[in-house]
Amino acid sequence: MDKFSFGERLVQLGSLRQLTLGSFVLALIPLIALLWQSQSDLAKVGKMTTLETRFVVDVVGDMQRLDGAATDLERSIRQFVVIRNEKVASLSDNALEKFAVAADNLCQALSIPNTCEQLSDQLTQLAEYRSIEDQLLLNAYLASVSHSVAQLRDDVEHVIAERVQLQQDDLNAMQAKQAWSTAMLVSVSLLLILLGSQLIVNPVNKLKQIIRNVAHQKGELPPLSRRAPRELIDVERDLHWLHDRLQQLEHIRTALLRHAAHELxxxxxxxxxxxxxxxxxxxxxxxxxxxxxxSLLSGSTQRLNTLVEKLLDYNLLLQQAQPKIVETNPKKLLDACLEDYALALQEREVIVEVDVAMIRADEELFRRILDNLVSNAVAHGALGRPINVRIYQQGKQAVVDVANRGKRIAAESVPTLFEPFTRGAEPRNDNVIGTGLGLSIVADCARLMHGDVSVVDVDYADVCFRVTIPQQEK
Known part of the structure; x- marks a missing residue:
């Protein structure tokens, strides 16, 4: 017993609060992972943007310095060609050195060996500007350097464009990865939320099923749950206790009615x-x-006999738990019912207007409904005024209307009208003391067929009782 209790505690899901908080935290884990990945990707993007921006600034700066050095170099060499003294030559050498340094920095940043090697060769040729006497040759050297600088400028633009495109591709790939991760992690989070909610919904649905079974007295209840929050298991256990208690009370009431009626x-x-x-x-x-x-004694005996028959009828109704729904001819049942009340109808000069259609119902229960409603209409209907019985289909329900003319039912009496042993305040026309079971039997018969009974207002009568019975598939 102790081992079983220990194992049962292991498979329980804890309290409802623990399950709710645990499910919430568990559902947050994928979202936290998504947030961490987003922050990581954002840091990568920031770092990459910083590096690329610095690279572009450095390369553009080197290119500008190279353009300035090229202009100074050409100007100083041309001045040397005109003046030809050591001071100007020193300036030309200094300009040549600056140009070489600027070109070397730019070539290291761009990694373009072909143009850089060509420019290096051109600088080597131009370094001999003191010994060049041919002006055309010197102009050709300077033109080739200018052309190489222009080529470097194009290479810089091309490299920057490639780096920007590469950065854009990386951002697109990162964005696609982020979208895929978001979809996956959000799906996992939703799945975990559904799983956590299902752990609560399943026991609640079972509680609803138990409540319906208790309300409709549908046999045995499902066994107690072992995997559910403790609070819901406690509620389920209380519902089982309530079901057992109701069954005990039902057995006591049935036995009391049976023995009382039999002994009487x-x-x-x-x-x-x-x-x-x-x-x-x-x-x-x-x-x-x-x-x-x-005569008084005979009348009292007859009333007592009516009361005993109603008690037996009510007791028999309580024992019928499973109705047999079949295709029913209500016209035949209604004719048999009206035949039983033929003398009372004739004495009160009442005619019954009938309008019926085929329905599906339990014939025994349906006959009891007709018997009690017609009896009630005869007892409370006005002298010489007709009684209307209409049986028709309305959507997926069969509707039975029994209406009579006479004194209307007080609104405050309607809520308790269908309770057992409750009689209406209006006097009967047949001077018979009612038992208060007729309309209760109608309500129980309708309930056994999953239907309902109510008092409705109609334009052709003062009082109308309406019974609705769901029509099941064949």
């Missing part, structure tokens, strides 16, 4: 037999006073 039958039969013997003057002639007392 025997003395009632003796009283009726005695009244019959007295009315037939078997024990001697009765005077008028004795006959009056005997």
């Amino acid at each position: 039958k025997t003395p009632l039969a003796s009283i009726k037999e005695g009244c019959s013997l007295l009315s037939e003057n078997v024990v001697g002639e009765l005077n008028s006073s004795q006959q009056e007392v005997l």
